[in-house]
Amino acid sequence: MADISYNIEKTFGVLSEEKSGWKKEVNLVSWNNRNPKIDIRDWSPGHEKMGKGITLTKEEAAKLLEFLGAAIDNC
16 A cells, blocks of 8 residues: 655644544545645644545535535525
């Protein structure tokens, strides 16, 4: 399996935290030295391990925000 490099350039916030210390975070992450993207995933304390997540471009994040607003209004 190929090595994956990452650099967390900015942390926007923590959505939740488990008793184990793992946190679901929203960050700006550069993967394999590419342009950074908005990233939502679980991280271990110290960010040495990560869970599955999703990366979004600025445009995708704007659409998601729109969709979430509509979803919340209909709950």
